[in-house]
Amino acid sequence: MAKDKSYVSEAVMRRMPKYYRYLTDLEKSGIERVSSKELSHRMGLTASQIRQDFNCFGGFGQQGYGYNVSDLRHEIHKILGLTRVYNMIILGAGNVGQALANYTNFEKDGFIIKGLFDINPRLIGMSIRGIPVYDIDELESFISKNEIHIAVICTPKEKAQEVADRVIRCGVKGIWNFAAMDINAPRDTIVENVHLSDSLYTLSFRMSDD
Amino acid sequence: MAKDKSYVSEAVMRRMPKYYRYLTDLEKSGIERVSSKELSHRMGLTASQIRQDFNCFGGFGQQGYGYNVSDLRHEIHKILGLTRVYNMIILGAGNVGQALANYTNFEKDGFIIKGLFDINPRLIGMSIRGIPVYDIDELESFISKNEIHIAVICTPKEKAQEVADRVIRCGVKGIWNFAAMDINAPRDTIVENVHLSDSLYTLSFRMSDD
DNA sequence: TAGATTGTTAATCGATTAACAATC
DNA sequence: TAGATTGTTAATCGATTAACAATC
Known part of the structure; x- marks a missing residue:
């Protein structure tokens, strides 16, 4: 499901570490799911932008549910290239x-x-x-x-x-x-x-x- | 001649310290004048963008001549709020x-x-x-x-x-x-x-x- | 004066926001 | 099923680039 990273804009790229930070915090506080709306309130972005950003890399969410925090965090972990040493x-x-x-x-x-x-x-x-x-x-x-x-x-x-x-x-x-x-x-x-x-x-x- | 800073975009604001760095270097190497074109080559921006950026704050250049390095550096020094402690x-x-x-x-x-x-x-x-x-x-x-x-x-x-x-x-x-x-x-x-x-x-x- | 280069307006490009059908 | 929320397309907004008249 994950797309190519080749044409990700500078703006999107700079937001990825921030998503990773917030998702790590959410996971630590035991929160399982999050919607783009909820995340937008926490992070001070628009829900629309958040969905656009994630969809540069693939469809990580589920209609009617939102995003699974742990899964999404893991996806961004991979996107950031943090699976290697x-x-x-x-x-x-x-x-x-x-x-x-x-x-x-x-x-x-x-x-x-x-x-x-x-x-x-x-x-x-x-x-x-x-x-x-x-x-x-x-x-x-x-x-x-x-x-x-x-x-x-x-x-x-x-x-x-x-x-x-x-x-x-x-x-x-x-x-x-x-x-x-x-x-x-x-x-x-x-x-x-x-x-x-x-x-x-x-x-x-x-x-x-x- | 200097305009208000109130409506300077984030993008322009983030480039100001970079201009300040390059102008400081130019002044140190004894260069007196610089055109937006010459600066664009050094900094990897377009000449157009450089002129637009400076004109957010005022007309610091002179047609046919370009910009006086030392004067322009001093203007940006002021713009950055570096005249105070x-x-x-x-x-x-x-x-x-x-x-x-x-x-x-x-x-x-x-x-x-x-x-x-x-x-x-x-x-x-x-x-x-x-x-x-x-x-x-x-x-x-x-x-x-x-x-x-x-x-x-x-x-x-x-x-x-x-x-x-x-x-x-x-x-x-x-x-x-x-x-x-x-x-x-x-x-x-x-x-x-x-x-x-x-x-x-x-x-x-x-x-x-x- | 002729050449060069600005300041500024107009055109283009890209990023953000809004809207909504798809679907869980 | 009804409600919620995504993924995605279309509209808007803003930033960058191009063009050129003004002028040193």
């Missing part, structure tokens, strides 16, 4: 890199941090939550020995493109970028940005909005 | 809270972290980059003594709404939310979300896209 490395073991390494929640979803890399001799050899910090010189050999799917860029922005180029050359196809710049990458490499300063500027913009 | 507190002094406190770049833009708050006795009394960690019990009295504009929520998601309610009651009008849930707040309180897991799920989605 992703091996990650963190480039830059500063504040942000260390915070991400310490954050254990990603592991529950199958995102495994295999190592951190830095240029700073004081950090190299350390370990964070049991995850070693390697010399950035070992980057290429490490990737060739371990199957790394995602590189998390936590370097200063001056070094971000350089390290991105290096991991792309090694065949890494996913980049989670925390540096305050846009990364250039070939079409088959997915770059997802977390621009914290952009987010803070947006907050500032809206607070000073007249 | 924001006092912030961080709620939750765990990984994320500490990482944000250690990150000095926000201060350059006038976002000053006045304190962290936690429930954990081991953290209370510590200081991070000179910024004290207070007992969460002191939250209300601290806010009443200091003019706090923004609360950064870095608590576990179970506590997020509770601490949000407390700071809102004290008159805080801006919330930067790092917890993996949506915060309920009155209309005059601005909530800006950084949902890291949503971002990671989106990356996963696009990597497994068929």
Whole structure:
């Protein structure tokens, strides 16, 4: 019943994790079924939009009943690609890199941090939550020995493109970028940005909005 | 010449920080003028969109010339509300809270972290980059003594709404939310979300896209 | 002046909302 | 069966792109 994901719009795609969050909460609170109307109230969307969104991927509901929470959650789990495991490395073991390494929640979803890399001799050899910090010189050999799917860029922005180029050359196809710049990458490499300063500027913009 | 910000769409608003980033880079590299066409190539937008975006706020360019980089950057600086200072507190002094406190770049833009708050006795009394960690019990009295504009929520998601309610009651009008849930707040309180897991799920989605 | 590029209007495209037949 | 709610088509709305007169 599930359709192809190829032509899902950016807007729909960005709502999927939110659906997943709400359905996880509903399931946890023991709720078995939910209608698009009920979900629309909780999430602040329209029921129409919710049905349109789900029907990009297949008909997960049942007329007169609604959606089975657990089934729907499971479908979205699959849609998000969370049935597999992703091996990650963190480039830059500063504040942000260390915070991400310490954050254990990603592991529950199958995102495994295999190592951190830095240029700073004081950090190299350390370990964070049991995850070693390697010399950035070992980057290429490490990737060739371990199957790394995602590189998390936590370097200063001056070094971000350089390290991105290096991991792309090694065949890494996913980049989670925390540096305050846009990364250039070939079409088959997915770059997802977390621009914290952009987010803070947006907050500032809206607070000073007249 | 500058227009009202009231009816700026979400889409335009989200592009403003990106313009600010690119203009800052251009100014740093000593480039004086830029046309919408040149900027469109660099940023991967259309020239038309760029001109439309800027004209939401006023006519900052000059026919036949383009835009003066430094002037335009300064205009966007104002538009983003970065001419003032924001006092912030961080709620939750765990990984994320500490990482944000250690990150000095926000201060350059006038976002000053006045304190962290936690429930954990081991953290209370510590200081991070000179910024004290207070007992969460002191939250209300601290806010009443200091003019706090923004609360950064870095608590576990179970506590997020509770601490949000407390700071809102004290008159805080801006919330930067790092917890993996949506915060309920009155209309005059601005909530800006950084949902890291949503971002990671989106990356996963696009990597497994068929 | 001639060339370049804006600001702005009109046309297009895509996303959201509304409506309703299908059906559980 | 009657009531509820989906899946889907049609209508609307808003955002992006194209075009061009204005003008530096």
